[in-house]
Amino acid sequence: xxxxxxxxxxxxxxxxxxxxxxxxxxxxxxxxxxxxxxxxxxxxxxxxxxxxxxxxxxxxxxxxxxxxxxxxxxxxxxxxxxxxxxxxxxxxxxxxxxxxxxxxxxxxxxxxxxxxxxxxxxxxxxxxxxxxxxxxxxxxxxxxxxxxxxxxxxxxxxxxxxxxxxxxxxxxxxxxxxxxxxxxxxxxxxxxxxxxxxxxxxxxxxxxxxxxxxxxxxxxxxxxxxxxxxxxxxxxxxxxxxxxxxxxxxxxxxxxxxxxxxxxxxxxxxxxxxxxxxxxxxxxxxxxxxxxxxxxxxxxxxxxxxxxxxxxxxxxxxxxxxxxxxxxx
Amino acid sequence: xxxxxxxxxxxxxxxxxxxxxxxxxxxxxxxxxxxxxxxxxxxxxxxxxxxxxxxxxxxxxxxxxxxxxxxxxxxxxxxxxxxxxxxxxxxxxxxxxxxxxxxxxxxxxxxxxxxxxxxxxxxxxxxxxxxxxxxxxxxxxxxxxxxxxxxxxxxxxxxxxxxxxxxxxxxxxxxxxxxxxxxxxxxxxxxxxxxxxxxxxxxxxxxxxxxxxxxxxxxxxxxxxxxxxxxxxxxxxxxxxxxxxxxxxxxxxxxxxxxxxxxxxxxxxxxxxxxxxxxxxxxxxxxxxxxxxxxxxxxxxxxxxxxxxxxxxxxxxxxxxxxxxxxxx
DNA sequence: GGCCAATCTGCAATCGATTACAGTTCTTGT
DNA sequence: ACAAGAACTGTAATCGATTGCAGATTGGCC
Numbered sequence: 001x002x003x004x005x006x007x008x009x010x011x012x013x014x015x016x017x018x019x020x021x022x023x024x025x026x027x028x029x030x031x032x033x034x035x036x037x038x039x040x041x042x043x044x045x046x047x048x049x050x051x052x053x054x055x056x057x058x059x060x061x062x063x064x065x066x067x068x069x070x071x072x073x074x075x076x077x078x079x080x081x082x083x084x085x086x087x088x089x090x091x092x093x094x095x096x097x098x099x100x101x102x103x104x105x106x107x108x109x110x111x112x113x114x115x116x117x118x119x120x121x122x123x124x125x126x127x128x129x130x131x132x133x134x135x136x137x138x139x140x141x142x143x144x145x146x147x148x149x150x151x152x153x154x155x156x157x158x159x160x161x162x163x164x165x166x167x168x169x170x171x172x173x174x175x176x177x178x179x180x181x182x183x184x185x186x187x188x189x190x191x192x193x194x195x196x197x198x199x200x201x202x203x204x205x206x207x208x209x210x211x212x213x214x215x216x217x218x219x220x221x222x223x224x225x226x227x228x229x230x231x232x233x234x235x236x237x238x239x240x241x242x243x244x245x246x247x248x249x250x251x252x253x254x255x256x257x258x259x260x261x262x263x264x265x266x267x268x269x270x271x272x273x274x275x276x277x278x279x280x281x282x283x284x285x286x287x288x289x290x291x292x293x294x295x296x297x298x299x300x301x302x303x304x305x306x307x308x309x310x311x312x313x314x315x316x317x318x319x320x321x322x323x324x325x326x327x328x329x
Numbered sequence: 330x331x332x333x334x335x336x337x338x339x340x341x342x343x344x345x346x347x348x349x350x351x352x353x354x355x356x357x358x359x360x361x362x363x364x365x366x367x368x369x370x371x372x373x374x375x376x377x378x379x380x381x382x383x384x385x386x387x388x389x390x391x392x393x394x395x396x397x398x399x400x401x402x403x404x405x406x407x408x409x410x411x412x413x414x415x416x417x418x419x420x421x422x423x424x425x426x427x428x429x430x431x432x433x434x435x436x437x438x439x440x441x442x443x444x445x446x447x448x449x450x451x452x453x454x455x456x457x458x459x460x461x462x463x464x465x466x467x468x469x470x471x472x473x474x475x476x477x478x479x480x481x482x483x484x485x486x487x488x489x490x491x492x493x494x495x496x497x498x499x500x501x502x503x504x505x506x507x508x509x510x511x512x513x514x515x516x517x518x519x520x521x522x523x524x525x526x527x528x529x530x531x532x533x534x535x536x537x538x539x540x541x542x543x544x545x546x547x548x549x550x551x552x553x554x555x556x557x558x559x560x561x562x563x564x565x566x567x568x569x570x571x572x573x574x575x576x577x578x579x580x581x582x583x584x585x586x587x588x589x590x591x592x593x594x595x596x597x598x599x600x601x602x603x604x605x606x607x608x609x610x611x612x613x614x615x616x617x618x619x620x621x622x623x624x625x626x627x628x629x630x631x632x633x634x635x636x637x638x639x640x641x642x643x644x645x646x647x648x649x650x651x652x653x654x655x656x657x658x
Numbered sequence: 659g660g661c662c663a664a665t666c667t668g669c670a671a672t673c674g675a676t677t678a679c680a681g682t683t684c685t686t687g688t
Numbered sequence: 689a690c691a692a693g694a695a696c697t698g699t700a701a702t703c704g705a706t707t708g709c710a711g712a713t714t715g716g717c718c
Contacts, residue, residue, distance in 0.1 A: 001704065011668045016706055026666060041460070046440040047380045048704030051673050056376060057442075058419070066408065067401045067602075076396045079422045083429075088442070090387070091420050093408045100412075111375040112674090113386075113417070131370070218606045247606045254608060274603050277547045277576045279583060330674065340698045345676060355696065377674030380703050441704090 001044070007036040019044065050112075059300060060090045060114040062101055062121050068216070069272045070242070070289060071120055074141060077293025078118060085301050090114055094121060101125045109134055116300045122186045124148055136303050141296040143186045144312065151303070153296040153313045157187055160285045160317040161194030161239070162201075164267045167283070167319065168237040169202045172327045173265060176204065177235035179224040179245045180213035188213075191241050191269065213241060221248020229256055236264065236328040243268035243275050246282055250324065261326035271320055281322030288315050330373070336365040348373065379441075388629060389419045389443040391430060391450050397545070398601045399571070399618055400449055403470060406622025407447060414630050419443055423450060430454045438463055445629045451515045453477055465632050470625040472515045473641065480632070482625040482642045486516055489614045489646040490523030490568070491530075493596045496612070496648065497566040498531045501656045502594060505533065506564035508553040508574045509542035517542075520570050520598065542570060550577020558585055565657040566594035572601045575611055579653065590655035600649055610651030617644050 005012045010029055018025045018033035025033075036042070050056045059082055063071050079089045090108070094101050105125040108114045110133045117134070122143030128134040129148070140152035168176050178195045181188035192211065199206050209231060212224040221244060228234055229252070240246035246268030250260050258264050260280055268275060271286035292315060299309050334341045339358055347354045347362035354362075365371070379385045388411055392400050408418045419437070423430050434454040437443045439462050446463070451472030457463040458477070469481035497505050507524045510517035521540065528535050538560060541553040550573060557563055558581070569575040575597030582593050589595055589609055597604060600615035621644060628638050 012705080013668055013670095013707075014666085017667090020706085024666065029666085043435055043439040045380075045704050046436065046442040047376060047385060048441075048673090049706080051374075051376045051380050051675090051704080052706050054673070065405070066395075067398070067405045069396070069398055069401070072396045072398070072401045075420070076394070076422060079395065079420065083421070088419050088421070088437070090417050091404070091408065092412070092417070093405060106372055107375065108417070110372040112377075113375040218602065244602075247603060251606050251608070273547065273573075274576060274607070277580050278603070278606075279580070279608050341675080342677075342698060342700095343696090346697090349676085353696065358697085374674050377703090378676080380674080380705085381676050383703070 001042070004033065004036045004040065004042050007040065008032040054112070056113055056115055057086060058088045058090050058114040059116045059118060059297070060092060060104070060108045061118045062092050062094050062104070064094060064096050064121055066091060066093050070270050070287070071142075073289035074120060074293035074296075077290035077295075078141075078297040079293075080290070081294045081297035081301070085297075087115075087301070096121070098123065098125070102127045105134075106131075109137060116304055118296055118300060119143075119145065119150075124150060137300075139296050139300040139303065141292050146186075149311075151299055151309050151311055151313075153292055153299060153315065155287055155292070155315055155317050157190035158194035158197065160287075160319075161191040161241075161269065162198040163194075163319055164269065164285055165195050165198035165239050166202075167321075168239060168265055168267065168325065169198065169204065171237075171265065171325060173235075173237040174204060174328075175210075175233060175235045175237075176206075177210040177212065177228050177238045178206075179221060179228075179238055179240045179249060180211060181216045181241040181245075182214060188241060195239060210235060213245060216242045216244055218244045218248035218251070221245035221250075222252040223248075225249035225252035226256075229253065229258065237266070237325070238264065239267045241269055243270045243272045243282060243284055246284070246324070247274070247278055250278070250280075250282075261324050262329055265325040265328070267325060275320075276322065280324045283322045283325040284320050286318045286320050288317070291315055330371070333362065333365045333369065333371050336369065337361040383441070385442055385444055386415060387417045387419050387443040388445045388447060388626070389421060389433070389437045390447045391421050391423050391433070393423060393425050393450055395420060395422050399599050399616070400471075402618035403449060403622035403625075406619035406624075407470075407626040408622075409619070410623045410626035410630070414626075416444075416630070425450070427452065427454070431456045434463075435460075438466060445633055447625055447629060448472075448474065448479075453479060466629075468625050468629040468632065470621050475515075478640075480628055480638055480640055480642075482621050482628060482644065484616055484621070484644055484646050486519035487523035487526065489616075489648075490520040490570075490598070491527040492523075492648055493598065493614055494524050494527035494568050495531075496650075497568060497594055497596060497654065498527065498533065500566075500594065500654060502564075502566040503533060503657075504539075504562060504564045504566075505535075506539040506541065506557050506567045507535075508550060508557075508567055508569045508578060509540060510545045510570040510574075511543060517570060524568060539564060542574060545571045545573055547573045547577035547580070550574035550579075551581040552577075554578035554581035555585075558582065558587065564593075566596075566654070568596045570598055572597035572599045572604050572611060572613055575613070575653070576603070576607055579607070579609075579611075590653050591658055594654040594657070596654060604649075605651065609653045612651045612654040613649050615647045615649050617646070620644055 102125045106127045116137045119140045144152045268282045268284035271284045275282040431454045435456045445466045448469045473481045597611045597613035600613045604611040
């Protein structure tokens with residue numbers, strides 16, 4: 001900047017003001033500065049600027065797995081909203097490693113490298129529990145964080161899963177199983193609760209062993225379905241905690257000669273891109289993935305700007321009927 | 330840091346040195362500093378540190394779409410390698426908007442916010458063309474960048490596609506079509522070239538209209554296949570530029586009553602997660618997605634450390650035979 | 659001419675670290 | 689007792705911006 005000042009024959013203060021478009025600088029000097037900038041290709045140093053202004057223009061996003069197509073779309077929404085506001089998105093893939101989340105959160109948020117934090121992990125790093133610096137700089141998406149007053153953007157998982165289960169009950173199914181996600185995960189718990197609620201409302205039993213699963217993966221779906229089919233009285237329908245599980249479940253059923261939906265109905269959750277392209281087309285619950293991310297980012301930006309925000313924004317889901325469900329034969 | 334110094338009864342210089350573990354500080358003072366840090370929960374300001382050291386510890390990754398499952402896995406590999414080296418990953422979703430790439434690259438790389446740049450876009454922003462600051466700080470992945478001496482980590486797209494096509498020819502197919510990616514895209518061009526090479530080697534014609542496509546999406550696959558099936562002499566096999574196109578193509582074929590692979594063989598490219606779970610299991614070319622990312626990040630880190638790197642690292646692909654291909658009926 | 663207001667402009671402090679260089683204290687050998 | 693050297697420690701410059709405050713210039717008006 002000193003070079004520019006020399007070249008334009010003004011002081012660094014004038015250069016700084018001219019580049020910020022301040023009305024304090026005369027038109028003539030603005031032009032001299034602009035010309036010098038053009039000549040040299042000067043670009044302001046963002047780090048120095050950040051130090052002075054105490055702003056980095058960055059937000060950290062912690063996500064269990066970037067490769068998960070659901071999270072990937074949430075990230076897309078976040079990036080879009082941040083980009084719009086001139087912010088950058090720093091992504092950390094934590095793989096549920098809490099120790100790493102802890103270290104990272106501290107160095108990033110407390111260390112001034114990032115101004116805010118968006119959590120897709122459903123878990124707030126201990127190191128930020130009572131860090132005053134972190135107050136009002138964190139937002140949770142997809143999964144709410146218990147008892148810490150952290151604002152969040154979510155869907156009503158229990159209600160959505162109840163709707164999915166009710167759909168199967170409405171078709172006439174009585175023996176319905178649930179393939180859940182990883183134990184301990186908040187989404188798993190809520191979706192499981194929705195399943196149980198719908199079954200209870202219909203007065204249907206959920207025998208031991210009719211709830212399986214353990215991961216949000218295709219493989220878990222295959223294994224879960226295999227186990228269900230090995231029962232003496234296998235279910236006639238399965239409602240899965242996400243689409244990957246459902247796709248795996250359908251694969252396992254087909255491999256054992258059971259046609260979907262004729263011999264087995266399957267419902268997914270999320271409506272990932274391939275859900276409509278697999279055979280049979282997957283009946284599922286559509287989440288507004290990108291909107292979740294966008295709203296979370298906007299909420300964080302509002303928070304950083306000192307505005308008030310709603311405590312928990314709950315976006316609507318939509319049941320998508322395709323070809324993987326039918327009345328029991 | 331001044332507070333810590335006061336609390337520990339030493340100077341800021343000693344605090345700084347103590348925290349860096351310098352051998353110049355006495356054991357006693359190190360302990361006093363450590364204790365003061367523990368008491369206050371002090372964390373060093375990364376921005377100030379970055380300004381002084383001229384390092385931000387950040388790398389910018391530009392990607393056309395985060396939501397693309399192939400790119401998502403490349404990002405995973407990049408993040409893993411960066412994390413290991415204590416670097417952070419800034420992700421920008423460019424959606425092929427070159428103007429935005431330009432602005433972003435300048436402010437990030439030239440503005441000192443990031444130390445390096447990884448391009449998944451197949452395109453180097455003009456603003457960096459002859460920016461000396463950018464020299465030796467850029468690496469391309471997946472898609473090479475023509476004529477600018479930018480090191481890259483890629484696969485041999487043409488060879489892989491030739492192998493895929495040759496597989497179909499080996500099964501006895503003669504009328505083989507290709508559903509390509511977006512026009513102008515480097516991968517599209519290379520994969521198309523591989524397809525033509527294989528056909529030429531086998532002495533097979535590629536009539537006009539037997540090359541379709543236009544996007545790396547499920548929908549493009551559906552439309553492409555529909556168009557092929559409307560021909561007087563439809564192909565007996567289709568080799569697709571990626572897995573999404575292939576999945577869409579299979580869907581369109583089935584909807585028109587043509588069974589895959591009995592009535593139509595289909596080959597994909599990438600081996601995304603669902604490729605093995607769809608029905609029929611997709612025959613495809615596996616790319617080492619995560620390795621591509623990891624190697625690119627390592628290459629960039631080596632570059633930043635001033636080490637010499639190979640100009641273009643080419644990783645091996647692998648043909649995965651599943652159930653979507655069979656001899657023509 | 660003299661005074662005031664309006665309009666710029668520049669000096670220097672500031673953000674929070676790192677580190678060269680100079681200074682202090684303590685050992686040790688003679 | 690004193691010099692030399694070892695082992696720390698502290699002062700202040702530095703990284704590259706932004707901005708409060710004071711000073712300079714200009715124009716208008718009586």
